[in-house]
Amino acid sequence: MRMPTQAEKKSTMLKSEATRARILESALAIFRERGFEKSTMREIAKAAGVAVGAAYYYFDSKDAIVMAFYQRAQEEMAPSLDTILSEAKTLEARLRGLIEYKFEYFLPNRALLGALSGHVDPTHALSPFSEETAAIREQDIAFFQRAVEDSKVKLPSNIAQYLSRLLWLYQMGLLLFWVYDYSSRRTRTQILFDKTLKMILIALRLAGLPFLRPIHRLAGELLDVIYEKPSARPKKEGQR
């Protein structure tokens, strides 16, 4: 006769939530151990103590589990990225802070990140360029927008409007290199990061030079084409 209390509602909601979390954690543990491809949904379900159907009740697909990981990562990193941005003042320090923090955060799941960044096919759900990852991508780009915003960098406006997206792209490239960097302690990535960052900052400083005007024009037009809202593309029906 009586209504369930708020606490009860919450706790039952949490039970379902707990199952979901258990499946996710089991999956991530197995992914970490065997890699994404070699892990099976049956294994994951068994490790989580449920039938395989239950895993699909909570996650649309194996890929979707990786998406959930990615999503959660983004949420978990947000506060720290926030602090980093407010504490660092120069563009260099901010970029270094953002990107280094991500390396640190993703280190235990480095291989799993490969399942995400290994595709450039924008019709593949897990591609960093897909519709499915668009929300996360935009969130992430916003951090770079903030990194740029009150920094002293002066760029022609036709290019400036794309700077955050370009820096995000730069970061994706770095992460990609990092995921497949098997040098000891990933020194290659470290060097790459160091030198490319320097180059970018020099380039941004140089970009003010007047004799580069024709390049500015070209670059601006170029970026307009690249980032133009793409016309409707055929939906992939049976992606796996």
Next chain:
Amino acid sequence: MRMPTQAEKKSTMLKSEATRARILESALAIFRERGFEKSTMREIAKAAGVAVGAAYYYFDSKDAIVMAFYQRAQEEMAPSLDTILSEAKTLEARLRGLIEYKFEYFLPNRALLGALSGHVDPTHALSPFSEETAAIREQDIAFFQRAVEDSKVKLPSNIAQYLSRLLWLYQMGLLLFWVYDYSSRRTRTQILFDKTLKMILIALRLAGLPFLRPIHRLAGELLDVIYEKPSARPKKEGQR
């Protein structure tokens, strides 16, 4: 008692070769129609009039069929690319020639190219960066090497040694963009090609300027790290 004549040997060799070809052609036809993912090996085998096992007798995997296509494409294009290089004299004309020819050649199989270029994961067989595609890649880079060779472009030697590889990379980027360019008549790619090529040529001309020395140094060191022979990476065992 008598030995088979040369002609007979040849014709029986050709019979096996013909089966292989039939399977490849059936596969490509189906890939073109349905796309790579939605095509099944059973379909392909049936279309070629063989059992599915036979397809695997000739090709190690579904991916391997795409590799065979890629390989054949490279062979078929070679003579034309050769002519293009010898007829065009400037770097611009050569690059334009090479790349435009590839667009033309791949046009009927544009989607199939996506199966190749959609991965950046260098451990994935079909990635343009994988060991499996290394031979083809080197062959292809050689064309860019020739495009650069007796052109008038002057670069610091620490960068010049990487130029062909960078131009190859540029081409891969263009092809990737092209594969997923759904604008009408792929105008976006055309514009992108046009403007980026211009920018590259300007950049190469500018690169001689003395005050860019610090950038040269950085860029050279950078490229050394990127193209360094990577240390042994873990082999993927069960790639699909």
Next chain:
DNA sequence: CGATTTAATTGAACGTGTTCAGAAATATGA
């Protein structure tokens, strides 16, 4: 409480890429 609706869970079954033991076809060698 009891009835009914909704949420959660099961596991068999499907279509897929791939493997493999063996059959058929062909080549080889006396």
Next chain:
DNA sequence: TCATATTTCTGAACACGTTCAATTAAATCG
């Protein structure tokens, strides 16, 4: 010609991601 090896081919079987009809557990409501 005939036995034996080699090449070519078959299709059932396997493991996988995924689906779904059915079942159980939980929530809702009179």
